[in-house]
Amino acid sequence: MNNVKKSIEPLRGFRELTPEEYKKKKFIIESISELFEKYGYGEVETPTVEPLSLIELKVGEEIRHRMFRFKDLGDRDVVLRPEGTISVARLVVNKMKNEPLPIRVSYVANMFRYDEPQKGRYREFTHIGFEHFGSRSVVSDIEVINIAIEALKKIGIESFKIKLGNEAILRKILSEANIEQKEQDLLLGMLDRGENEEFFEKLSRKGEEKILNVFRELMKTKENSVGESEQTLRKILAGFPAALEEYERVRIIENFLEWKANGKYYFDFGFARGLEYYTGIIFELYVPELSVAVGGGGRYDSLCKLLGRDLPAVGFALGVDRLMLSSQVKTAKQKSKKVGVIILEEDAETIKYTFQVVEQLKEVENLNLEIDTMGGSLGSKIERALKKNEEAIVIIGKKEQTEKRVSVKRLKDGVQKSFSYEELKEKILEFIEQ
Numbered sequence: 052m053n054n055v056k057k058s059i060e061p062l063r064g065f066r067e068l069t070p071e072e073y074k075k076k077k078f079i080i081e082s083i084s085e086l087f088e089k090y091g092y093g094e095v096e097t098p099t100v101e102p103l104s105l106i107e108l109k110v111g112e113e114i115r116h117r118m119f120r121f122k123d124l125g126d127r128d129v130v131l132r133p134e135g136t137i138s139v140a141r142l143v144v145n146k147m148k149n150e151p152l153p154i155r156v157s158y159v160a161n162m163f164r165y166d167e168p169q170k171g172r173y174r175e176f177t178h179i180g181f182e183h184f185g186s187r188s189v190v191s192d193i194e195v196i197n198i199a200i201e202a203l204k205k206i207g208i209e210s211f212k213i214k215l216g217n218e219a220i221l222r223k224i225l226s227e228a229n230i231e232q233k234e235q236d237l238l239l240g241m242l243d244r245g246e247n248e249e250f251f252e253k254l255s256r257k258g259e260e261k262i263l264n265v266f267r268e269l270m271k272t273k274e275n276s277v278g279e280s281e282q283t284l285r286k287i288l289a290g291f292p293a294a295l296e297e298y299e300r301v302r303i304i305e306n307f308l309e310w311k312a313n314g315k316y317y318f319d320f321g322f323a324r325g326l327e328y329y330t331g332i333i334f335e336l337y338v339p340e341l342s343v344a345v346g347g348g349g350r351y352d353s354l355c356k357l358l359g360r361d362l363p364a365v366g367f368a369l370g371v372d373r374l375m376l377s378s379q380v381k382t383a384k385q386k387s388k389k390v391g392v393i394i395l396e397e398d399a400e401t402i403k404y405t406f407q408v409v410e411q412l413k414e415v416e417n418l419n420l421e422i423d424t425m426g427g428s429l430g431s432k433i434e435r436a437l438k439k440n441e442e443a444i445v446i447i448g449k450k451e452q453t454e455k456r457v458s459v460k461r462l463k464d465g466v467q468k469s470f471s472y473e474e475l476k477e478k479i480l481e482f483i484e485q
């Protein structure tokens with residue numbers, strides 16, 4: 052018995068949502084999706100199952116070990132997608148060759164990672180993503196960050212923090228020490244996982260004292276206030292012109308954030324992200340209710356080249372399942388009225404007539420109709436309607452069917468009125484609201 056019960060539970064880290072729970076998820080997806088069109092991001096769809104070789108191109112050590120991977124029946128190595136950017140980049144490279152640049156695309160898609168389940172960490176979760184291809188301009192960085200902030204606001208989140216860093220600065224410093232890109236990926240992966248000791252150990256083995264010191268200083272930057280950090284950063288990066296040049300971009304972004312998210316952002320120049328494809332600005336979004344990020348993104352100028360077209364890009368994804376855990380998200384109050392439909396005699400003609408009435412009432416805005424299919428006495432049907440918080444019930448029996456009339460009972464005061472089939476649509480709302 053126990054075994055049977057166990058086998059009908061969902062797998063660890065996978066969730067089922069009841070209508071009440073799903074309502075919140077849907078509200079988040081629908082509200083944020085409204086920004087797709089507003090900012091010109093065309094929605095796309097990519098496969099749930101992808102070749103391992105594609106995802107492995109750049110997904111990074113951390114996620115590489117946490118993928119649902121298997122052989123399909125054709126003996127191919129495949130994975131359930133752990134993220135969407137690589138697939139979307141492939142779609143843009145392969146199928147959107149003739150589109151004018153920049154190409155803006157968006158998606159809502161479920162992702163799979165074999166993460167250790169805990170609050171806000173599941174093995175299947177939904178991303179809403181925005182990706183902007185073809186522009187190297189800092190304007191595109193800012194556009195994407197602006198949309199990320201707008202998305203949070205759209206669902207009622209006003210209290211949030213954005214953490215920013217810049218992988219170009221880190222990579223340019225590492226390049227000074229002739230560290231190849233592959234090794235840079237490994238080193239930045241260590242920073243992402245908080246393995247700072249291992250990071251410094253590896254650097255010191257290379258005998259790069261100058262670089263080592265720069266990184267030590269960069270690690271401290273998050274403790275600085277914004278005004279202070281500019282002077283400090285310029286000092287730290289003084290010997291690295293390429294990194295300093297990148298810092299000029301950061302200043303432009305910071306200038307925008309001073310206006311858009313005053314007091315809600317901070318820079319941490321020792322911060323790196325787990326995905327290997329980032330090449331410039333990176334950021335993560337946090338809400339006070341959760342210790343893990345609700346979204347993240349950044350610039351990834353070299354990913355598309357690996358797929359066959361040299362296109363710079365910047366984008367981000369929000370984790371819908373984590374946003375659901377924020378108490379700041381308030382689903383819009385349902386304006387619609389719930390109305391029950393009760394059939395008194397379930398004969399062929401009365402049933403057909405009831406569906407004709409329902410079809411007519413479907414045209415009344417803000418009216419949700421639920422037909423009672425549970426049988427029993429009128430009293431038990433009314434009791435069910437009250438439990439479901441219905442405001443009124445439409446009652447149809449043999450008499451109503453033959454006379455082409457409909458009775459409506461208001462549940463707050465029990466007043467009942469009869470309407471002709473023709474006038475019902477016009478008058479029902481007014482009667483319910485009286």
Ligand code: AMP
Binds near residue numbers: 176346348371373
């Ligand atoms: P990433 O692709 O790692 O940048 O993740 C982007 C966003 O996806 C994160 O900020 C989270 O909101 C969400 N996310 C990542 N992993 C999980 C997970 N295991 N469960 C739920 N949400 C996740």
